[in-house]
Amino acid sequence: MTDAPLPAELLLDRDAPDDLRRDLVSALEGLGVHTARVRRAVDHRGAAEIPWIMLASLPLQAFLSGLGAEAVKDSYTALKDVVRRSARTTDPAAPATSAPRPLVLQDRRTGLRVVLEPGLPGEAYDQLLGLDLADFREGPLHYDREQGRWRSELDEAAAG
Structure with missing residues (x-):
């Protein structure tokens, strides 16, 4: 993917x-x-936090840009499988109606977050590969299934 x-x-x-x-x-x-570092989260989160199961902080634009390479096809499929499997990982004490917790990718430099929810269609991942994160100011970014695109509701609200 990169040197x-x-x-x-x-x-x-x-x-x-x-x-x-x-x-x-x-x-x-x-x-x-x-x-470089793997650790467990503390139990308490603020009310505005995304209820994720895993959060990966990395240079996100470079990561997304490299995912399209043919050489990483199997690993990319493995990543999508981890996202899918995270849907089955739930807290036994959580109510049965609680939503599956996603994998969240966070850009190390800007803090922008991309939420990879279980069950995303293939087109969501395809669009993610070409996504220019500079087009977004605030996150989190979610894939809108009805509109068929990645979007930040906070950016849209700020644009008014």
Whole structure:
């Protein structure tokens, strides 16, 4: 993907199983990312936080730009599989109606977050590869299935 591995930090929810962590680290390594630090999150989050299962902080634009290379096709498929599997990872104490928790990619420099929800269609991942993060000021970015595009509702509200 790149000449030098992209550095990343991985923050896991306390409920994320070790096999999911290992698979995500493996998929990221196959995509040219060196996970320098993996740690568990504290139990408390603010009300405005995204209820993620895993948060990967890395140079996001460089990461997304490199995903289109044919050489990383299998690792990219493995990453999508980790996102899909995260839907089955739930807190046993959580109500049955609680939504699956996504994998979140966060740009190390800007803090912009991209939410990879389980069950995203292939076109969402295809669009993600060509997404120019400079087009967004605030996040999080979510894929809008009805509109068929990635969007930041906060950016849209600010533009008025």
